[in-house]
Amino acid sequence: MDYKSIQQLIKTAGEEGLTFLEIETEGIHITMKKGLEDDTPENSISVTSSSEILEDEKEERSQSEEKVIEEDKTLASKPIIDEKNVKAVNSPIVGTFYSSGDPKEPNFVEVGSKVKKGDTLCIIEAMKLMNEIQSEFDGEVVEVLVENEQMVEYGQKLFKIKVK
Structure with missing residues (x-):
């Protein structure tokens, strides 16, 4: 499963309002949780694979995913203006x-x-x-x-x- 597929999965899960999703495929285990728990942040996503993922890469991916989600929200909230006239x-x-x-x-x-x-x-x-x-x-x-x-x-x- 490539990075773009994971991004699409996150986007779809958010749009559908899912609060919990767990997938294991191709040696990758993905767990997504939305909501408040005792020790976890409001929205948490964890991805593990049979090959180790460096902590820096995880952080980078998380920040990129947040930016994509924020950009989608910004585009959705901005009114579409017909530039004609x-x-x-x-x-x-x-x-x-x-x-x-x-x-x-x-x-x-x-x-x-x-x-x-x-x-x-x-x-x-x-x-x-x-x-x-x-x-x-x-x-x-x-x-x-x-x-x-x-x-x-x-x-x-x-x-x-x-x-x-």
Whole structure:
């Protein structure tokens, strides 16, 4: 059983919601447990074979498996955006991005907000001056690419807007 087969097995077991799986094939013994036990971590996987597996290789495989699972979760949670008719709003200056005029106020726009040309999208503070960044077109905000109070560069993408 090769490494990719083991990865696929782990992925399938996770998707099916299995809490325990034990397989022995081709001289390899695989045990997967999900859930809490006294001395074991929440999710544990052990692989042994007739030939010794170095501890470093086991750790490396475990980290790779975790990365694959995390990448799958990230891809699944990220909304799919049709890039057709989507335009980016770029920062015209270097400064600090603010999503609202005051921390107590709601954001100027969020994902799903309808905007018209000239609507304020955010404020960028540069040299103690507050610069309102306005929409260049009508449409709907489909993605906010920066966090509140984040430093932005000249030309950095701030928003993606699906134009009408």
